[in-house]
Amino acid sequence: MLNKFKFKWKSVPISYKKLSFYSKLLSNKPILFYINNIFLKKIDFYLKKITNSIINNCKTNNIFITQFLVGKSIIVKKINFRAKGRINFILKRYSNIIINVIYG
Numbered sequence: 799m800l801n802k803f804k805f806k807w808k809s810v811p812i813s814y815k816k817l818s819f820y821s822k823l824l825s826n827k828p829i830l831f832y833i834n835n836i837f838l839k840k841i842d843f844y845l846k847k848i849t850n851s852i853i854n855n856c857k858t859n860n861i862f863i864t865q866f867l868v869g870k871s872i873i874v875k876k877i878n879f880r881a882k883g884r885i886n887f888i889l890k891r892y893s894n895i896i897i898n899v900i901y902g
Contacts, residue, residue: 800902805852806895812841813891814870820845821866829853829861829899848895856901865898 810817820841824832832849852861871892878886 800900801856803856803899803901805848805855805897805899807848808894809871809892810844810895811890811892812844814868814893816841817868817893817895821868825863825866827863829863830859832863848897852897852899856899858901861899861901863897864900865896867896867898869894869896 824845829849829852832845853859871894873892874890876888876890878888880886
């Protein structure tokens with residue numbers, strides 16, 4: 799019997815544009831594909847964290863990811879003070895992740 803489940807993560811500190819590329823690449827794949835793949839960026843840390851939490855909640859390795867959806871979240875503006883009274887703004891973007899899973 800196949801079970802369906804939906805996982806949500808809010809305010810992941812990675813921009814929407816970067817995660818949207820990976821969402822197209824990684825949807826409709828088994829979960830072991832995520833663990834065996836090696837990404838050399840900050841996204842790698844969050845993807846491994848997400849996959850480990852999915853495996854721990856489902857308590858099995860026979861998991862298939864049907865949808866990997868990414869949405870925009872808050873944008874935090876930070877102020878970077880410069881010399882001679884100037885200010886630079888740093889925009890820190892966050893995103894929301896929704897993953898639909900089938901396991902059995």
